[in-house]
Amino acid sequence: MDEKGISKAVINRLPRYYRFLGNLLDQKVERISSGELSSIMHVTASQIRQDFNHFGGFGQQGYGYNVKYLYEEIGKILGLDQTYTMIIVGAGRLGQAIANYVRFEKRGFQVAAVFDQSPALIGTPTVHGLAVQDVSTLAEYLSTHHVDIAALTLPTKGALEVAPVLAEAKVRGIWNFAHTELELPPEIVVQSVHLSESLMQLSYKINH
Amino acid sequence: MDEKGISKAVINRLPRYYRFLGNLLDQKVERISSGELSSIMHVTASQIRQDFNHFGGFGQQGYGYNVKYLYEEIGKILGLDQTYTMIIVGAGRLGQAIANYVRFEKRGFQVAAVFDQSPALIGTPTVHGLAVQDVSTLAEYLSTHHVDIAALTLPTKGALEVAPVLAEAKVRGIWNFAHTELELPPEIVVQSVHLSESLMQLSYKINH
DNA sequence: TAGATTGTTAATCGATTAACAATC
DNA sequence: TAGATTGTTAATCGATTAACAATC
Numbered sequence: 441m442d443e444k445g446i447s448k449a450v451i452n453r454l455p456r457y458y459r460f461l462g463n464l465l466d467q468k469v470e471r472i473s474s475g476e477l478s479s480i481m482h483v484t485a486s487q488i489r490q491d492f493n494h495f496g497g498f499g500q501q502g503y504g505y506n507v508k509y510l511y512e513e514i515g516k517i518l519g520l521d522q523t524y525t526m527i528i529v530g531a532g533r534l535g536q537a538i539a540n541y542v543r544f545e546k547r548g549f550q551v552a553a554v555f556d557q558s559p560a561l562i563g564t565p566t567v568h569g570l571a572v573q574d575v576s577t578l579a580e581y582l583s584t585h586h587v588d589i590a591a592l593t594l595p596t597k598g599a600l601e602v603a604p605v606l607a608e609a610k611v612r613g614i615w616n617f618a619h620t621e622l623e624l625p626p627e628i629v630v631q632s633v634h635l636s637e638s639l640m641q642l643s644y645k646i647n648h
Numbered sequence: 649m650d651e652k653g654i655s656k657a658v659i660n661r662l663p664r665y666y667r668f669l670g671n672l673l674d675q676k677v678e679r680i681s682s683g684e685l686s687s688i689m690h691v692t693a694s695q696i697r698q699d700f701n702h703f704g705g706f707g708q709q710g711y712g713y714n715v716k717y718l719y720e721e722i723g724k725i726l727g728l729d730q731t732y733t734m735i736i737v738g739a740g741r742l743g744q745a746i747a748n749y750v751r752f753e754k755r756g757f758q759v760a761a762v763f764d765q766s767p768a769l770i771g772t773p774t775v776h777g778l779a780v781q782d783v784s785t786l787a788e789y790l791s792t793h794h795v796d797i798a799a800l801t802l803p804t805k806g807a808l809e810v811a812p813v814l815a816e817a818k819v820r821g822i823w824n825f826a827h828t829e830l831e832l833p834p835e836i837v838v839q840s841v842h843l844s845e846s847l848m849q850l851s852y853k854i855n856h
Numbered sequence: 857t858a859g860a861t862t863g864t865t866a867a868t869c870g871a872t873t874a875a876c877a878a879t880c
Numbered sequence: 881t882a883g884a885t886t887g888t889t890a891a892t893c894g895a896t897t898a899a900c901a902a903t904c
Contacts, residue, residue, distance in 0.1 A: 451849065486874065502886075533748060534741075693897095
């Protein structure tokens with residue numbers, strides 16, 4: 441299990457492998473060869489074998505890969521065998537969508553609190569009876585509660601204000617939906633989802 | 649303007665350039681060199697010059713790049729000088745977020761209709777008075793209205809059912825938020841946003 | 857003109873694909 | 881054992897960086 445120095449390209453492919461393997465599991469497929477997986481996923485068999493080998497041999501010569509085992513191993517590499525406490529900062533439609541989404545889709549990510557700045561939203565129950573808290577009380581909340589991940593579903597200005605508060609509290613990761621880069625100490629992981637950039641890429645492809 | 653054969657890596661970077669240049673414009677910056685842009689964006693100056701040159705010389709030796717001109721040219725390359733008619737299929741929280749988002753954030757993308765399958769949502773006014781229509785009437789709608797882009801903000805099963813209807817109507821692009829690949833004729837562009845994969849990547853990074 | 861900075865070629869680096877020996 | 885398929889090395893391809901001549 442030499443997981444050091446795995447290239448970013450490989451990591452980015454892991455969730456897709458995980459999704460396809462999950463589908464195969466649902467279809468009760470027990471084993472699969474790199475060649476079969478290759479034709480389902482439209483990538484080369486060579487890449488599949490190369491990718492899996494970065495983490496040590498998951499397969500068996502002459503047999504292929506055990507779907508359940510491979511699925512679970514990739515889940516472990518991705519850290520999906522653990523649980524994470526998550527807060528949502530920004531209780532607008534996107535924040536609500538993410539809160540619900542994470543709750544239903546993924547077991548390991550537990551939404552513990554939702555914050556917003558708008559008086560109109562504060563106190564409103566959103567998901568599963570979680571009341572929206574005032575974002576001005578965020579620092580206080582963080583001083584008494586452990587939080588692994590904060591999802592930032594609020595406008596740029598708010599995100600820039602909130603980022604240092606989260607850094608101070610040593611949150612482990614930030615899932616950033618705001619249209620801005622966040623300047624944070626290197627130990628805090630930032631994963632950004634720039635929806636406008638995705639839409640621009642779609643726009644480009646439509647025209648070329 | 650030789651826009652043929654531009655690598656995917658370059659295209660994926662264009663929206664980010666566009667965002668930074670937009671910020672610079674807001675700050676009334678008139679000109680910028682690849683060196684300055686390099687230090688702001690944390691990429692090499694060499695890459696910046698290489699990227700821009702794929703589309704023909706935007707700059708001037710000894711001077712740098714004119715921010716406004718460069719911003720507009722990249723906008724054109726991305727197709728942001730045009731308008732697009734868009735529909736949202738799936739009127740849950742994510743669909744509502746996207747509908748609002750696209751309306752407010754980006755001028756060129758006009759939301760013309762919103763569809764859902766749930767009786768509880770149909771008829772409900774969502775954004776700017778757009779009533780949610782029954783997804784079973786989608787084919788009919790498409791036969792009488794021009795649609796450039798469809799955003800799929802509904803579960804996998806629904807997305808797979810709706811995709812061929814959209815293909816039949818020759819929608820130009822699909823912005824896919826469902827956790828699945830869509831099998832479509834090659835002339836239909838698919839841009840997927842897999843939120844769960846993004847969250848898994850965050851999870852990985854937290855642990856490594 | 858001199859200084860600055862691009863445009864562009866060449867060198868390096870990294871990622872993907874091909875090939876095949878190892879082995880189940 | 882023979883056939884299948886991995887694990888892994890070598891070859892290819894593509895993308896990034898470095899260097900510098902062109903030129904504003």
